[in-house]
Amino acid sequence: MAGTIGRRVADGSRLRGGALIGAAALLAVSLILQVVLPTWIPAAGLLNLPLLAAVFCMVASGSVVSAMILGTLVGWAYDGLTHGPLGAFGVVYAVLGYLAASAGRTIQVNIPAVLGLVVGLLYIAHELMAYAMHEFVLGGHTIFEPGLWLVLAALHGGAAVLAYPLLGRLG
Numbered sequence: 243m244a245g246t247i248g249r250r251v252a253d254g255s256r257l258r259g260g261a262l263i264g265a266a267a268l269l270a271v272s273l274i275l276q277v278v279l280p281t282w283i284p285a286a287g288l289l290n291l292p293l294l295a296a297v298f299c300m301v302a303s304g305s306v307v308s309a310m311i312l313g314t315l316v317g318w319a320y321d322g323l324t325h326g327p328l329g330a331f332g333v334v335y336a337v338l339g340y341l342a343a344s345a346g347r348t349i350q351v352n353i354p355a356v357l358g359l360v361v362g363l364l365y366i367a368h369e370l371m372a373y374a375m376h377e378f379v380l381g382g383h384t385i386f387e388p389g390l391w392l393v394l395a396a397l398h399g400g401a402a403v404l405a406y407p408l409l410g411r412l413g
Contacts, residue, residue: 265299268409269316272296277323288394289401290365292320293338297364298406300339301346313339327380334371341367357406358399365398366391 272295280287296316300309317335321328342364351357369391376382 261302265302265312268295269299269312269319273316273319273323276320288397290368290398292316293365293368294361294398294402294405296335296338297342297361297402298409300342301351303343304347306340306343306347309339309343310336311339313337313342330375330380331372334368334375337371338364338368354403358403360399361402362395362399365395369394 269292272291275286276291279291296313299312303309303312313335314332317332318329320326320331320335342360345351345360345364349356349360351360373384373386376384
């Protein structure tokens with residue numbers, strides 16, 4: 243299932259066949275857990291599980307276009323499960339797909355420190371784009387918290403370093 247996905251992170255191969263089903267299952271589970279888990283464990287809301295799963299699959303896709311399509315679909319699903327306007331995160335995750343796939347093609351993300359740094363930077367890019375989308379496009383008022391974003395970027399980078407090798411061994 244996700245073994246092929248993990249190998250892309252490790253050796254540069256692309257998502258094929260059964261790995262697509264594994265990626266879809268991983269993304270679906272992450273979306274459901276993101277909505278359900280914080281009701282039982284409030285601190286679980288600090289981790290953006292769909293972001294971690296999407297970045298994993300985007301890097302594994304090996305294709306910028308596939309990653310952008312995947313990002314758009316994940317963003318739309320995230321919008322549908324939360325109470326945000328439909329399409330806002332679709333745009334954010336599409337751009338994130340471009341950035342993640344480009345990073346996966348040009349940077350050796352199989353090195354744990356590099357992987358953590360890339361995921362942390364993608365988290366900050368996600369937060370900046372989401373902030374800009376809500377503040378300037380949708381006309382909402384959100385709090386700009388770059389200090390918190392840096393701490394959560396480190397948390398997401400560490401989670402990726404721990405989780406991505408485990409996800410790669412599932413299949």
